[in-house]
Amino acid sequence: MDPIQExxxxxxxxxxxxxxxxxxxxSGDLAKKKTYxxxxxxxxxxxxxxxxRIVGYARTKMTQEDYLKRVTQYIKSDDTTEFQKILSxxxxxxxxxxxxxxLDKFILDSEEERHIQVGKRHRVFYMALPPSVFITVAxxxxxxxYAKQGLNRIVVEKPFGHDSESxxxxxxxxxACFTEEExxxxxxYLGKEMVKNVMMVRFANIFFSQIWNRSNIDNIQITFKEPxxxxxxxxxxxxxxxxxxxxxxxxxxxxxxxxxxxxxxTDAEDxxxxxxxxxxxxxPISVNDALLGQYIxxxxxxxxxxxxTIKNKDSLTPTFAALxxxxxxxxxxGVPFVLKAGKALNEAxxxxxxxxxxxxxxxxxxxxRNELVxxxxxxxxxxxxxxxxxxxxxxxTIQTELxxxxxNRYTDMAIPDAYESLILDVLRNDHxxxxxxxxxxxxxxxxTPLLHKIDAHHSDIKLSNYKYGSRGPAELDNFMKRYGYDRxxxxxxxxxxxxxxxxx
Ligand code: BG6
Numbered sequence: 001m002d003p004i005q006e007x008x009x010x011x012x013x014x015x016x017x018x019x020x021x022x023x024x025x026x027s028g029d030l031a032k033k034k035t036y037x038x039x040x041x042x043x044x045x046x047x048x049x050x051x052x053r054i055v056g057y058a059r060t061k062m063t064q065e066d067y068l069k070r071v072t073q074y075i076k077s078d079d080t081t082e083f084q085k086i087l088s089x090x091x092x093x094x095x096x097x098x099x100x101x102x103l104d105k106f107i108l109d110s111e112e113e114r115h116i117q118v119g120k121r122h123r124v125f126y127m128a129l130p131p132s133v134f135i136t137v138a139x140x141x142x143x144x145x146y147a148k149q150g151l152n153r154i155v156v157e158k159p160f161g162h163d164s165e166s167x168x169x170x171x172x173x174x175x176a177c178f179t180e181e182e183x184x185x186x187x188x189y190l191g192k193e194m195v196k197n198v199m200m201v202r203f204a205n206i207f208f209s210q211i212w213n214r215s216n217i218d219n220i221q222i223t224f225k226e227p228x229x230x231x232x233x234x235x236x237x238x239x240x241x242x243x244x245x246x247x248x249x250x251x252x253x254x255x256x257x258x259x260x261x262x263x264x265x266t267d268a269e270d271x272x273x274x275x276x277x278x279x280x281x282x283x284p285i286s287v288n289d290a291l292l293g294q295y296i297x298x299x300x301x302x303x304x305x306x307x308x309t310i311k312n313k314d315s316l317t318p319t320f321a322a323l324x325x326x327x328x329x330x331x332x333x334g335v336p337f338v339l340k341a342g343k344a345l346n347e348a349x350x351x352x353x354x355x356x357x358x359x360x361x362x363x364x365x366x367x368x369r370n371e372l373v374x375x376x377x378x379x380x381x382x383x384x385x386x387x388x389x390x391x392x393x394x395x396x397t398i399q400t401e402l403x404x405x406x407x408n409r410y411t412d413m414a415i416p417d418a419y420e421s422l423i424l425d426v427l428r429n430d431h432x433x434x435x436x437x438x439x440x441x442x443x444x445x446x447x448t449p450l451l452h453k454i455d456a457h458h459s460d461i462k463l464s465n466y467k468y469g470s471r472g473p474a475e476l477d478n479f480m481k482r483y484g485y486d487r488x489x490x491x492x493x494x495x496x497x498x499x500x501x502x503x504x
Contacts (some may be wrong), residue, residue, distance in 0.1 A: 018051030025128035026056025038419035100144035121150035142177035233307035271410030279442035293320035299465035336483035
């Protein structure tokens with residue numbers, strides 16, 4: 001069977017042809033920008049079972065018309081008429097039993113109306129909510145709205161706490177309401193096409209699996225760059241900082257896929273077992289292995305502290321961090337993994353860059369180190385920096401690339417948004433791309449000591465300034481050099497926007 005058809009069949013079978021998806025926080029930003037467009041994508045492509053209803057829930061009082069207008073405004077399609085027919089809205093509080101009972105009644109009526117058999121009245125609760133109400137809402141749902149005659153699933157988004165202790169508390173409270181099997185913790189990076197490709201590249205290609213170790217790899221960088229600052233999101237950001245916002249979750253997830261051992265199968269638990277194992281081999285990050293920065297104004301662009309939503313005008317929250325992690329096992333001992341992320345930098349880019357060792361006793365001057373790059377965004381690509389003879393009479397060594405740029409190779413591809421792919425996994429009951437509770441524990445252990453020092457403005461912590469639109473703090477190149485990164489081939493630059501080669 002065609003694999004897409006097979007996925008549609010899986011969803012239908014898993015949910016017996018019907019489900020009610022409740023979007024909590026339906027009036028918020030995440031819901032309108034990500035959740036509803038993703039649900040629309042699934043609807044349009046036939047992935048929602050025929051008898052699906054989507055119920056928005058939030059405190060705001062809204063007419064059905066206002067609700068529809070709000071949740072469809074980010075959907076890139078002229079025709080949402082059919083989709084709108086399965087949407088409805090209930091307003092209620094997050095901390096009152098009666099509100100959740102009304103929601104329950106609303107869903108029950110809709111289940112009756114749809115003639116859904118008892119035992120098949122499944123509910124998915126999508127929490128597009130601020131963390132301050134996670135626990136209260138989960139408790140309210142469990143007590144009043146939990147399906148008694150069907151399956152329950154709850155989808156939660158980061159932040160999962162702000163350190164080991166708060167994360168353990170959240171896990172305990174949520175765990176008292178929903179089982180691990182019912183819980184899907186989203187890290188949307190796990191839904192990105194290139195991130196989903198990492199295991200395939202590693203474990204389905206013999207030439208990669210053989211060289212994936214400390215004997216051949218010198219250092220690995222996982223980089224996240226955004227060309228804009230916090231701009232209005234400062235209230236949230238200032239409490240979290242770039243390490244909690246991006247590195248501890250998104251980049252660490254990517255790292256665990258790059259560093260883990262081969263799982264015994266592609267089953268969700270086998271994959272997650274290996275991810276947890278590798279995380280447990282990483283000791284807490286040392287302050288000496290961290291470079292932190294905050295952006296300042298440049299060329300008419302504001303500084304971080306100019307953001308009006310930041311209350312503390314002396315804030316020392318990092319907006320840039322380069323952190324070096326080491327995996328203490330046989331495969332990786334001594335290989336630095338540099339996790340780098342920054343706001344207000346010179347470009348938008350997320351990539352994994354694996355730099356190989358020098359060729360021993362190289363015959364050729366000018367041969368640069370090989371690098372394998374997995375470009376996550378923009379413009380998905382896998383390429384290898386590669387030494388080649390200058391074609392023609394010359395024997396000069398030149399750097400070139402073996403290039404798999406998706407837009408050139410897969411001309412009719414349609415890459416779904418990460419959320420679309422992840423919500424589909426929730427419906428199929430596939431946990432592979434979600435964060436397990438023990439994974440969270442292991443992840444926080446690596447970061448908590450450093451974060452506590454940063455929060456306490458410990459005297460060991462230094463925060464460098466960098467200009468809006470720059471590559472980051474001026475110390476960055478020297479810092480990278482300390483961990484072996486060789487930028488000698490800097491004159492070579494990857495032709496990002498490369499399209500089909502020009503004919504002469
Ligand atoms: C979010 C962070 O989790 O990821 C944001 O909170 C960040 O600060 C965003 O901008 C990046 O996601 P994407 O999909 O745009 O790379």
